[in-house]
Amino acid sequence: MFGIYLKRELSRRKKTALVVAMGLALGIALVITVNSVSAGMTQAQDKVLKSLYGLGTDMTVTKARSAPTAGSSQGPRFQFDAKSSSKTSQSSDRVMTQGGQALKSSLVQRVAAQQGVASAVGALSLNVTKVDGSFTQGKARSSGSGGQQGGPGAGGGGQPQVQGGGASFNVNSYSVAGVDVTNQDLGPLATMKITSGRTFTPAQTDAKVAVVAKSYAKEKKYKVGSTFKISGTTYAVTGIATPDSGESTTDVYLPLKQAQSLGDAEDEVTTIYVEAADSKQIAAVKKRIQANISGTTVTTSSDLAATVSGSLSTASDLATSVGTWLSVAVLAAAFLVAALLTSAAVSRRVREFGTLKALGWPSRRVTRQVVGESVVNGLIGGGLGIALGLAAACTVTAVSPKPTAQLGSTGGGTGGGMGGGMGDGPGQQSAKNTLEIALSAPVSPTTIALAVGLAVAGGLIAGAMGGWRASRMRPADALRSVA
Known part of the structure; x- marks a missing residue:
């Protein structure tokens, strides 16, 4: 009896059921998308860290380089023989x-x-x-007139000049x-x-x-x-x-x-x-x-993760903060809309529920009928939401945006941090390692289970409000509506 009546009522109110289901579907789809993108961000950050110190490394031990003493030379020195008269590599x-x-x-x-x-x-x-490279030794030539080389006693002789030569x-x-x-x-x-x-x-x-x-x-x-x-x-x-x-x-x-x-x-x-x-x-x-x-300075993966910047870090922050709050807000709005629509639908069914009570239906049975209809609407919305969420996640993975991640130095002085050697050497400028990571949006079974749970929860919330209102109706209400 319950199943037959449920099927008939949902068939009669297809438009209302579809509106409720679509509202829940949009909220659930957004939750799936945000969760999958956040998981992809986490994987991308893990790749950044693993690319620097390796899978299995939990921390590194380094020692900050001592400050150079005054007057000490920090740049490399090279010595070459420049006496050769021929071009020698x-x-x-x-x-x-x-x-x-x-x-x-x-x-x-x-x-x-x-x-x-x-x-x-x-x-x-x-x-x-x-x-x-090589040096080429130049040749000394006089700049005197008449082609005579200047020397002691030579009148009009100019100063000798070096011509040619150089280094490459x-x-x-x-x-x-x-x-x-x-x-x-x-x-x-x-x-x-x-x-x-x-x-x-x-x-x-x-x-x-x-x-x-x-x-x-x-x-x-x-x-x-x-x-x-x-x-x-x-x-x-x-x-x-x-x-x-x-x-x-x-x-x-x-x-x-x-x-x-x-x-x-x-x-x-x-x-x-x-x-x-x-x-x-x-x-x-x-x-x-x-x-x-x-x-010594001990740097853990969490310490290093705090230094990751760039578009990957910005996108991760947005997905974690803005995305999470946005999905919560949309989901709450979807639940509220579903509850209001269900309550409004119950108000239009005064004659129906009053007649059922006149025929002997107890209030709990009427409430169960309304909750059952709402849960089915929620499950339909959950199915649509999962489909939309999976489509959005697949789109992100197919497009595969490539945010960049920059790793700055940690608190270990001029040490290399977790990278072990990516810090500053003598006479070197501190540089950031920039990596480009392809972003994906994996959908885990946990996320699917969460979506199903939200669908059921949305249906129960809507059904609870509608069922409470239906249970307060009396057979006299149906008679007044007929009159």
């Missing part, structure tokens, strides 16, 4: 550590031994500035990361995927081999098997690596011992990458490391 490399102040390698074991730390590895960040040099600067080859799942290479060749083997702790970022390999036309020199040492390219997202912040990866030898940093690292045993205890582990290892 010359080359010089200047290798400098970058990021924070160097840490002793023994600190890696101390950090790894702290309570709550699952593993820790050290890495060394270097900046290589290569200058190559190219400057190439690139970044190098020393990697602990025994644990590559943590550290600079954790963000990279080998797309050609192979990565380091655990036995290559001091081998003259290198993994090169794809963008740098393309620029220099390196392939697997190519060789290049740094400070006179020849390295063979064993692999080409591509970052999981964005652009690589390091050009060349070397075994840690080789990087230490190049940078004259024996048994030193600039960044210690740390993985916590429990992701919920990261803050406690950070405090423990800072308390037990003085003078």
Whole structure:
């Protein structure tokens, strides 16, 4: 009886049912869209952070570089021989550590031994500035008249002038990361995927081999098997690596011992990458490391996330604040409209409900009938809302807008923060790493479940208001409406 009556009443009031369902659908669709875009923003921010310090890294340990003393030279120096009379090519490399102040390698074991730390590895960040070119020595010629060279006693002789000669040099600067080859799942290479060749083997702790970022390999036309020199040492390219997202912040990866030898940093690292045993205890582990290892700066992923700026951060803030409040406002308005329409529909059914009560229907049965109709309207609206929300999310994913994210320095002085080597070296300007991330809008089962719950809730709210009004009607009301 309930189902038959419900079907008949909904068929009779298709227009009202459609208006109520569409109101709820718009509110639910907006909620799904905002939730999916917010989830996409979160994924994009995670990609930004992972592209900098790698999946599995929960924090890094660095040390702020001490302020330079007065009168000390902070720029690199190059010395060349300019005495040659012929055009001779010359080359010089200047290798400098970058990021924070160097840490002793023994600190890696101390950090790894702290309570709550699952593993820790050290890495060394270097900046290589290569200058190559040649000098051409000029020739001294007299400016005297008559073609005679000036000299002592030579009348009318002019001053000798140097003609010709000069210098032509190219400057190439690139970044190098020393990697602990025994644990590559943590550290600079954790963000990279080998797309050609192979990565380091655990036995290559001091081998003259290198993994090169794809963008740098393309620029220099390196392939697997190519060789290049740094400070006179020849390295063979064993692999080409591509970052999981964005652009690589390091050009060349070397075994840690080789990087230490190049940078004259024996048994030193600039960044210690740390993985916590429990992701919920990261803050406690950070405090423990800072308390037990003085003078260091511990940067967590949340610290680094606070420095992310650019259009990605702006869009994320809008989706979180404005989008959330807008969806709540629209949903509340949809619920209110559904309740008012249901209540108005009940008012027009005075004769019907009064007659039903005269025939013996109790108030609770009348209320149940109205609530049932409203819940069905809510479920119809929920289905339409889910369809609209999925369409909007698919549109965002298909368009795939590409917001940018910029990572500024954290509070670790001139250290590299989580990036471990992206900070300032001597004589360098502080720069922001800019990444471009393709945005998607994933819809999770939780979001769908939320939409269904909202649809039912909207129907119940509307039905409760309409049912309360219907339950207060008396059979006499139906008789007065007939009269």
